Amino acid sequence: MQDLIEILISATAGGCIYALLALAYLVVLRPTGVINFAVGDWGTVAAFGGFLALSEAALPWPVGMAVVVIAAAGLGWLTERIAVRPLVERGAPVLAPILALLGMLVIFREAVSLGFGPDPRPIPQPFGYGRIEWGLLAASYQSVFIIAVTSAVFVGAWYFFERTLAGRSFEAVALDRRAAALMGINLARVTSCAFAAGSALAALAALLLVPNTSAHYLMGIPLAIQGFTALVIGGVGRTEGALVGGLILALVEQLTMRYVPIAPGLVQGVPLLLLIVFLLVRPTGLLAARGGSA
Amino acid sequence: MKTVVQAALVIVVLSAIGFLLGPWQTDIYRKLLLWIALALSYNFLFGVAGQVAFSHFTFYGIGAYAIVILVTQVGMPLPLAALAGVALCVVLALAVAIPATRLDGFYLALATLALAQLFIVFLNEGGAVTGGTGGLASYRLPDIAGVTLSGPRYTVVIVLLTTLTWGVISRLDRSWFGRACRAIRDNPQAAAAMGIDVARTRVIAFTLTSVLAGIAGMVYAFVDNTVNPPIFGLENAFLLLFMVIIGGSGSQFGAVIGATVLYLLPFVLAPLIGHHHALVFGVVMLAVILVQPRGLVGLVKSRPGAGQ
Numbered sequence A: 001m002q003d004l005i006e007i008l009i010s011a012t013a014g015g016c017i018y019a020l021l022a023l024a025y026l027v028v029l030r031p032t033g034v035i036n037f038a039v040g041d042w043g044t045v046a047a048f049g050g051f052l053a054l055s056e057a058a059l060p061w062p063v064g065m066a067v068v069v070i071a072a073a074g075l076g077w078l079t080e081r082i083a084v085r086p087l088v089e090r091g092a093p094v095l096a097p098i099l100a101l102l103g104m105l106v107i108f109r110e111a112v113s114l115g116f117g118p119d120p121r122p123i124p125q126p127f128g129y130g131r132i133e134w135g136l137l138a139a140s141y142q143s144v145f146i147i148a149v150t151s152a153v154f155v156g157a158w159y160f161f162e163r164t165l166a167g168r169s170f171e172a173v174a175l176d177r178r179a180a181a182l183m184g185i186n187l188a189r190v191t192s193c194a195f196a197a198g199s200a201l202a203a204l205a206a207l208l209l210v211p212n213t214s215a216h217y218l219m220g221i222p223l224a225i226q227g228f229t230a231l232v233i234g235g236v237g238r239t240e241g242a243l244v245g246g247l248i249l250a251l252v253e254q255l256t257m258r259y260v261p262i263a264p265g266l267v268q269g270v271p272l273l274l275l276i277v278f279l280l281v282r283p284t285g286l287l288a289a290r291g292g293s294a
Numbered sequence B: 001m002k003t004v005v006q007a008a009l010v011i012v013v014l015s016a017i018g019f020l021l022g023p024w025q026t027d028i029y030r031k032l033l034l035w036i037a038l039a040l041s042y043n044f045l046f047g048v049a050g051q052v053a054f055s056h057f058t059f060y061g062i063g064a065y066a067i068v069i070l071v072t073q074v075g076m077p078l079p080l081a082a083l084a085g086v087a088l089c090v091v092l093a094l095a096v097a098i099p100a101t102r103l104d105g106f107y108l109a110l111a112t113l114a115l116a117q118l119f120i121v122f123l124n125e126g127g128a129v130t131g132g133t134g135g136l137a138s139y140r141l142p143d144i145a146g147v148t149l150s151g152p153r154y155t156v157v158i159v160l161l162t163t164l165t166w167g168v169i170s171r172l173d174r175s176w177f178g179r180a181c182r183a184i185r186d187n188p189q190a191a192a193a194m195g196i197d198v199a200r201t202r203v204i205a206f207t208l209t210s211v212l213a214g215i216a217g218m219v220y221a222f223v224d225n226t227v228n229p230p231i232f233g234l235e236n237a238f239l240l241l242f243m244v245i246i247g248g249s250g251s252q253f254g255a256v257i258g259a260t261v262l263y264l265l266p267f268v269l270a271p272l273i274g275h276h277h278a279l280v281f282g283v284v285m286l287a288v289i290l291v292q293p294r295g296l297v298g299l300v301k302s303r304p305g306a307g308q
Helices: A002-032 A039-056 A059-088 A095-116 A141-163 A166-175 A177-183 A189-213 A220-234 A239-259 A264-281 B004-019 B024-046 B056-074 B078-100 B109-127 B153-176 B176-186 B189-194 B200-223 B234-247 B253-274 B275-290 B295-300
Strands: A131-134 A137-140
Touching: A002 A039, A002 A137, A002 A141, A002 A166, A002 A189, A002 A220, A002 A239, A002 B004, A039 A059, A039 A095, A039 A220, A039 B004, A039 B189, A059 A095, A059 A189, A131 A141, A137 B253, A141 A166, A141 A189, A141 A239, A166 A177, A166 A189, A177 A189, A189 A220, A220 A239, A220 A264, A220 B109, A239 A264, A264 B078, A264 B109, B004 B024, B004 B153, B024 B056, B024 B153, B024 B176, B024 B200, B024 B234, B024 B253, B056 B078, B056 B109, B056 B200, B056 B234, B078 B109, B078 B200, B109 B234, B153 B176, B153 B200, B153 B253, B176 B189, B176 B200, B189 B295, B200 B275, B234 B253, B234 B275, B234 B295, B253 B275, B253 B295, B275 B295
Parallel strands: none
Antiparallel strands: A131 A137
């Protein structure tokens, strides 16, 4: 029983990471229609940023985390300037920025491998390796930290998209770009904010993950796959979809790893299977969009 | 008749080159031809049918592993093993494409990315069947009708593969099917309104080109007489995409040019920058998309109706 509860908590923490990645896709996808597979490698860059800030410079965690997340937002803004805006201004088909972002993905990854080499780099745990044990509940500090940060982010995102004017303008652009522009919404600004936010979210996900796994230059693609699968499971229509999808994906992965007798590496097949099942059975994801479709 | 003569001439010339080269050049020449074959079929999938898939190189690997395992471990005769390998590619391609192409958007890109990642995991975890991380080695091509195909003679097999791929793809491109694929790429709704079955055409294009990649993989299996997981990693899936984009997506000449330039470039760049040519490819690919979407062929000629 305690075993099961511990798995549930660590799955929740893993699911929170996927949910943040799914949200990183979502904030870019909703207003621009661009699926940005570079989110995983934004995470890679941020993970090595975290290595520099937290391991090398040994900054305290809150400071290091803030520095990396803000720098990541800058990276996202820069990504949009280089690989997306020129194409949008030229009126290129939507495939063009997606491919350009794939090019950026490779550039990020290779730049990291050039700078840090192929060895994994450790990053310290923010609260050490301790555990909370409280009756049947048992969890590592890191799991609790991940769940707390992610909850805060999702509450913030929900508040932003549902309750603030700036957030509603994102929604308006998602529903109808042209009408939104006619209402005086600055499309270019919404787009660059979306990329900056996406990169910051990916950075947060990576920073929460790497104390458990270390930073490695090839970590980006698995993150990109898991985050997108979470998005497909939850549905792209609503912010909560990212959270629901991430939690389901992690739960299925962890339960498979614990109770199904297959090689641990093959658990990486779980996202593909879930993805195919969901595309066949419920392509809109679990949570359908409210009001008009997008 | 004219095209038959032309094709025969090309095959003779390309094969003759194979007889003139030393061992090191032969290795490069064979792999170049294989890359061209892959780029040609991938160009149809990505450039003509407009499907962003990362599984093309995976199917190359599936073909290679399938034929080696079926011949050496199951003991099938070569033709039967080749047919079984094709059947395997068809089944896997359908399993991915039928759910993923039902929807617009980039679900196929993700599903194929996951498939490519899973294939490598499967190879590493496959134990004695796939040889694990070390892969399979020290097998050789069985004699075909009493003839041992090795050295330049095997180069001729690769020449035939590449020219046949060219032939199949260019026939396909000019048929109603190729036009349907282009129509869907440019505007799926309009294509559907004209009576094209969008989902079915997409699935067929994906399956056909994946099978072509699988067949190329079967030929590759006996080039080095070893198959191992790193060869079939995502690196090469991206390289293939870059070849087609940089050469000029949608153009067969573009695929050939892109494959040739990107395959040979590392040999030139290695003394300058070591193994970091992927960074250069990323930058060049980005520059091509931003500056010259029609790729290198777009620089050379501007034929209306070609390319984008």
